[in-house]
Amino acid sequence: MISNDPAFHNSIDGQMSPDIQAAFHIFAAHWRKVNPDWQYPVHTHPMFEINVVLQGEQQMTVGNKSFIQKSGDILFIRPGVEHSSLGSNADCDMTYYCLHFDIDDLILRRALLTADAVSLSGNTPELLAIRSALDVIINSSILSESKDTHRNRLITLHASLQLLTALSGWVLSEMPLPADTEATENIVALANAIEGLLQESVITAAVTGERGGGIEDIAAKLGYSTTHCNRAFHQIYGMSPRQYLSRLIIRHAKLLLMDNNLSVESVAHRLGYRDVSHFSKQFKRWTGLPPMGYRRLTANPCTV
8 A cells, every 4th residue: 555645645444446357359250051951060169159049940969968049049168068069950041150259357267167057048137138249249240231340340349348248247147145154354365465476476477587486485475374375365266376376377378379479489488487388288288279279269260
């Protein structure tokens, strides 16, 4: 806290809201009309997928479950889950729309990854909001007859942010109510301090090429045991500091790889890796793609 900040003069009480920084990336979005013989084989990918039928019926398999999608039905597919389409469920043409997306906000991403639902069909306000945002995206980015590309892009961007809001509302509605036992202020403060130092270690690496120590060093700096820090952090963030740090590195790696002026070696160095092959192996283990494969995917998204 800065004591000479005029905002604090004569203040009685107050509290800072957390900073928000998130990248929501939509890619490989496509509209397609197919005949009754069309099918798509079993596959996986490292992105979230939303698939909605616009006309006709589609038979989809997600994981070990089968779904019959009718017009307006939405399927939500998590990264790494095997899925395939057996095509039209009737002897007629079928039209569908599919988009892939990723989100680097750790809390929302974790909530989406742990969501059990696959079929998002229904009339709840949250699901209607998802469908409404999808309708605008489809109409503005694919089906629009307007020649004003700048306006269409702004409309699509607005609808994409609405989709992010709708997805956040949906996972909130799916989350169980918090337990009666709440974390103490000291636990919350300690977890937030650890999170700040983890963020700082990634930022420092981007400047110096050297990433700070792990949770052991952070615990020593804060004056607590490693066990206590791990327990406090997990209670607030639902994961270990090591897992959180890995996700921070993934987020920064993805953002840096979108800059074509940076080589993979430069990206690895900015993340604190001295060995680019070690970074490449870890990135592939995290995302399912090598760094250059991810760069090509984001630069020239395929339509699968």
